[in-house]
Amino acid sequence: xxxxxxxxxxxxxxxxxxxxxxxxxxxxxxxxxxxxxxxxxxxxxxxxxxxxxxxxxxxxxxxxxxxxxxxxxxxxxxxxxxxxxxxxxxxxxxxxxxxxxxxxxxxxxxxxxxxxxxxxxxxxxxxxxxxxxxxxxxxxxxxxxxxxxxxxxxxxxxxxxxxxxxxxxxxxxxxxxxxxxxxxxxxxxxxxxxxxxxxxxxxxxxxxxxxxxxxxxxxxxxxxxxxxxxxxxxxxxxxxxxxxxxxxxxxxxxxxxxxxx
Amino acid sequence: xxxxxxxxxxxxxxxxxxxxxxxxxxxxxxxxxxxxxxxxxxxxxxxxxxxxxxxxxxxxxxxxxxxxxxxxxxxxxxxxxxxxxxxxxxxxxxxxxxxxxxxxxxxxxxxxxxxxxxxxxxxxxxxxxxxxxxxxxxxxxxxxxxxxxxxxxxxxxxxxxxxxxxxxxxxxxxxxxxxxxxxxxxxxxxxxxxxxxxxxxxxxxxxxxxxxxxxxxxxxxxxxxxxxxxxxxxxxxxxxxxxxxxxxxxxxxxxxxxxxxxxx
Numbered sequence: 001x002x003x004x005x006x007x008x009x010x011x012x013x014x015x016x017x018x019x020x021x022x023x024x025x026x027x028x029x030x031x032x033x034x035x036x037x038x039x040x041x042x043x044x045x046x047x048x049x050x051x052x053x054x055x056x057x058x059x060x061x062x063x064x065x066x067x068x069x070x071x072x073x074x075x076x077x078x079x080x081x082x083x084x085x086x087x088x089x090x091x092x093x094x095x096x097x098x099x100x101x102x103x104x105x106x107x108x109x110x111x112x113x114x115x116x117x118x119x120x121x122x123x124x125x126x127x128x129x130x131x132x133x134x135x136x137x138x139x140x141x142x143x144x145x146x147x148x149x150x151x152x153x154x155x156x157x158x159x160x161x162x163x164x165x166x167x168x169x170x171x172x173x174x175x176x177x178x179x180x181x182x183x184x185x186x187x188x189x190x191x192x193x194x195x196x197x198x199x200x201x202x203x204x205x206x207x208x209x210x211x212x213x214x215x216x217x218x219x220x221x222x223x224x225x226x227x228x229x230x231x232x233x234x235x236x237x238x239x240x241x242x243x244x245x246x247x248x249x250x251x252x253x254x255x256x257x258x259x260x261x
Numbered sequence: 262x263x264x265x266x267x268x269x270x271x272x273x274x275x276x277x278x279x280x281x282x283x284x285x286x287x288x289x290x291x292x293x294x295x296x297x298x299x300x301x302x303x304x305x306x307x308x309x310x311x312x313x314x315x316x317x318x319x320x321x322x323x324x325x326x327x328x329x330x331x332x333x334x335x336x337x338x339x340x341x342x343x344x345x346x347x348x349x350x351x352x353x354x355x356x357x358x359x360x361x362x363x364x365x366x367x368x369x370x371x372x373x374x375x376x377x378x379x380x381x382x383x384x385x386x387x388x389x390x391x392x393x394x395x396x397x398x399x400x401x402x403x404x405x406x407x408x409x410x411x412x413x414x415x416x417x418x419x420x421x422x423x424x425x426x427x428x429x430x431x432x433x434x435x436x437x438x439x440x441x442x443x444x445x446x447x448x449x450x451x452x453x454x455x456x457x458x459x460x461x462x463x464x465x466x467x468x469x470x471x472x473x474x475x476x477x478x479x480x481x482x483x484x485x486x487x488x489x490x491x492x493x494x495x496x497x498x499x500x501x502x503x504x505x506x507x508x509x510x511x512x513x514x515x516x517x518x519x520x521x522x523x524x525x
Contacts, residue, residue, distance in 0.1 A: 017372030030378040078268035104462030105501040106482040111278030195365030
């Protein structure tokens, strides 16, 4: 009983900011008050009509789309190599490919900034796309690797013994069996890239900045609840995605929280 | 092997960027210019000056406190997530745990600015732009990661050990303390080190909740690079963060390799 109360309180702590943001987003006045003096959608209107957010949303689409498209095939190939093929120094390769997970964002950001400045690349999205590809690759590799480890090699051998060429075996047997991992990889890639902030802050300009960077700039400069409205839209979208993912993919399996009953 | 090449190519890009960073950390800063002078150790020496050493010390203290508090706050949730009998409850806990993980740093940090300000809740002590507020934000930020690592570790424990202890007369709390907790130690160790390493280079939380009054290493890196345009000085600080992270990683890998035998 005490245990349940503790868990409920802790989960309450985790969800408290979300609740406050949603309430604040409907606040009618620029200066927040609680309880709110009424309900208003004006901050939603503000968030959806602010031109810098429009530009940043388009940038986000470009950067996230391109980096996910690059990271998915590259990461899938790497995951197959790590899990399915005989490989020397497997530990070294996997540590190297997963390293972006732990390297400090400011170091990655400043490093890419120095490189970009040297080659005059800050004017377009190239450096952002490159950096995002680096950052989402570990998530793609991990998701696909979990799926790949579960593929029974017998099925591929059976297809091959029936005369299928390697590419055909891959396309007709391996790829369909990897589908849950590929979906999870795409999901992670999109979510991680769409939310990436620290590295992007270093390598974007007012013209190329993605949504999280534009939101950061807004928070630093303005205090009205426009950000609360935009955050609420973000949170709603995330909840839908996570809920659907849990339904379709059984997230607990991917995250290796096993069920022993 | 050919399959690995494209991914290795992408990582080489990262390696080049980090090499450029390390190179800048030993080049002379020319004020008012993005060009650099000759080799110098001045940037790295500046890191150890008292006014900067303070930020490194604050970073270490905040990271250590965050790790301990996150561990204590996450264990009960992880235990419920791994052990609850109701599949619905587990699913709900998982979604609630993962949602903040997926909402992104800016939204979460902005949300804490609202919570820690005094408009919604009349806090008796000032929290926003104070170390305590930054600490709360950091713990909240680290909890999903810690919960997932702990839940995975707890769910891998063979329940027959617990049943055996219980059948020999141990009360639930004793079973937990003498059997479950020790067996979940590999998760506790790896979760703590991951959280410490991540907090050590935390940026958005101290930036927004610290309001310039509380600064960690990453905030100094950003101030020097993007506000003062002192890229060499900034690179020196980033190099320190990088070195600490790799040192911790080496410790984690060793500890896990040693614990691996016992946990398997």
